[in-house]
Amino acid sequence: MREPDRLRRAEDMPTAIRDARGAVSPPPVLCLAAPSAVPGPDRVSTPQGVRGWRGLFLTAGTLALVWGGLTGWDAASWVFGVPAVAAATALAFSFPVAPAWRLSAVGALHFAGWFAVASVRGSVDVAGRALAWRIPLAPGFRSYETDLPPGAPRLVFVNAITLLPGTLSAEIDGNRIDVHMLDIRSDLNAELAPLEARVRALFALPEAPATRSPQPETAR
Structure with missing residues (x-):
């Protein structure tokens, strides 16, 4: 072999060795984690139900x-009236904003019709018990679990129970309503479940679950 060829091969050996090493072990890749996204001003949550100047005025x-x-527009009374109005306004705005409920016109008609029929039917039943020779009464308390949300729907339901003949809302403890009945042998769930359904329709609320556990009797 000629001398120039040997020298050329000797010069190419480091390059071949480097290529072989690169094929066996590739250069390390540095992985950098992306920085966490910082919420911008548009992502900052604002408190809900903030009352504006219109509500204040x-x-x-x-x-x-x-x-x-009340004071006959007496100018001297405003010495006490201005602080009283300011204090009452501040007190009114210190309470949390009540949720706005949407009323259904169709639900209101159904509720009014059902309530009128139920009132007449209950009145006839109470009158029949009062005029009977032996009064078939077994007064006592029963408990009813409601799924209505707190607020206006639950208040309407509780007051409607009291307005119906033969039942009276005695106590409210969470979702449980203690009802005084003239006859605890009657099915309270069968009497109040239709009323609760009408209240749901009145406030355009979703239907309650189909299954409901039996209501326990409260002895007093």
């Missing part, structure tokens, strides 16, 4: 009209 104006009507 409306509340203060209404209270001022009430004060003026």
Whole structure:
């Protein structure tokens, strides 16, 4: 072999060795984790139900009209009226904003019709018991578990129980309503479940689960 060829091969050996090493073990790759996204100003949550200036002036104006009507618009009375109106407005705004409920016109018609029929039927039943030779009464308390949300729907339901003949809402403890009945042998669930369904339709609420556990009797 000629001398120039040997020298050329000797010069190519380091390059071949480097290529072989690169094929066996590739250069390490540095993986950098992406920085966590920082929420911008548009992602900052704002408190819900914040009352605006319109509600403030409306509340203060209404209270001022009430004060003026009670005092005959006497100028001297505003020495106490202005602090009283300001304190009452601040007190009114210190309470949390009540959720706005949507009423259904169709549900209101169904509720009114059902309540009228139930009232007449209950009145006839109570009158028949009162005029009977032996009064078939077994007064006592029963408990009813409601799925209605707190607020206006539950208040309407509780007051409707009291307005129906033969039942009276005695106590509310969470979802449990203690009802006084003229005859605890009757099925309370069968009497109040239709009323609860009408209240749900009145406030356009979703239907309750189909299954309901039997209501326990409360002995008192």
